[in-house]
Amino acid sequence: MRLLLIAGIVFVHIPYDPQRSPYLGNYGTVDWLRVYLGDSLFRIGVPCLSAISGYLLFRRGLTQFDYRRVLGSKAVTVLLPFMIWNSAFLILAFAAQRNGVAVGYLPDVAGAPSHELASLAFAVQDWPINLPLYFLRDLLLCIALSPLLGQLVTRFPHLTLALFLAYAVLPVPNLIFLKKSILFGFSLGIYASLHQIDVKRLDEHATSITLAVGAASLLLAAGLYATGPEYPLWLEMLRSLTAIAGILGAWALSSLLVRTRFGTRLASGGGLSFWIFCGHYPLLILLWMAWNRMGSASYPLFYLTAPVLTLVFLTTTHGLVKRATPGLHAILTGNRTDSGRKRRYPPTEVVASRSEYSS
Numbered sequence: 001m002r003l004l005l006i007a008g009i010v011f012v013h014i015p016y017d018p019q020r021s022p023y024l025g026n027y028g029t030v031d032w033l034r035v036y037l038g039d040s041l042f043r044i045g046v047p048c049l050s051a052i053s054g055y056l057l058f059r060r061g062l063t064q065f066d067y068r069r070v071l072g073s074k075a076v077t078v079l080l081p082f083m084i085w086n087s088a089f090l091i092l093a094f095a096a097q098r099n100g101v102a103v104g105y106l107p108d109v110a111g112a113p114s115h116e117l118a119s120l121a122f123a124v125q126d127w128p129i130n131l132p133l134y135f136l137r138d139l140l141l142c143i144a145l146s147p148l149l150g151q152l153v154t155r156f157p158h159l160t161l162a163l164f165l166a167y168a169v170l171p172v173p174n175l176i177f178l179k180k181s182i183l184f185g186f187s188l189g190i191y192a193s194l195h196q197i198d199v200k201r202l203d204e205h206a207t208s209i210t211l212a213v214g215a216a217s218l219l220l221a222a223g224l225y226a227t228g229p230e231y232p233l234w235l236e237m238l239r240s241l242t243a244i245a246g247i248l249g250a251w252a253l254s255s256l257l258v259r260t261r262f263g264t265r266l267a268s269g270g271g272l273s274f275w276i277f278c279g280h281y282p283l284l285i286l287l288w289m290a291w292n293r294m295g296s297a298s299y300p301l302f303y304l305t306a307p308v309l310t311l312v313f314l315t316t317t318h319g320l321v322k323r324a325t326p327g328l329h330a331i332l333t334g335n336r337t338d339s340g341r342k343r344r345y346p347p348t349e350v351v352a353s354r355s356e357y358s359s
Helices: 002-012 029-057 067-098 114-122 131-144 146-155 157-169 181-194 199-227 233-257 261-266 270-293 299-324 326-332 347-353
Strands: none
Touching: 002 029, 002 270, 002 299, 029 131, 029 181, 029 199, 029 233, 029 299, 067 114, 067 131, 067 146, 067 270, 067 326, 131 146, 131 181, 131 270, 146 157, 146 181, 157 181, 157 233, 181 233, 199 233, 233 261, 270 299, 270 326, 299 326
């Protein structure tokens, strides 16, 4: 399921300029589709991946949680890939802008003051240069806070989740997080794990849940398209709430897909999904630059072809790197493998095996 979620995230980051904003309605149905996919449906990806990560982190319980070992493991599986992918893109952007290329497409790297450069490199206070990697940054923050979160969710589960939900939905400052929904999703996963919630009970209602979340995303897209890009406060809150509700929708959909051959193939793409996640944004920017050089080419054509080209290219390069340099592949993917179909999970991990995103 994580592969499908991350493929959806690619659509969230398809670039455009103000003259081609979907809210201008210049391209009719295509613009509505852009709002639906990019601002509504696929916004569920980040909360879902956060919940999966929180669940997996505590799947053996609080008593067997080894904080030092977790930090060491996540330094390899999350921090190191973040540093490599983001730094590589930062260096490329710096070199390009020094030669008059990529100016206006990315933040000013060559002329940035030190504090802005630190954020572009390490996401200290703001978004990293490789924008989607903010998820890894906030995930690392959740992992650093995991002993505290585990205790809070164990002792005061409902109060903790209620406060984190309010933090995610209400117009309050982000504080130390770049994306507020990540904290709630991560804590919800911890709750399901530590309190041994049998989420498989949702499977008998999978079709109804999937349809309900799908309908909610359609209604949300209609509201966003009618009022955007400056949404009213209530609609902005509803968008956050719908994205969080997508956690249930994604689980329900996975329970339907897991019974199919297509779903089985999706479940085996751990390394590939991470490769796509880390590499899609730089490639989309490169395609956007190339498209602009073509001048009169149709933007709807770019919108429909760019994600396909991105996914094909990254799938191909992932396979090539994995075969040619498996050691480098392991570093770049945080030791994630694509052998999901061959793995055997103990009883406590059966739930996670269906949609694992082992960050």
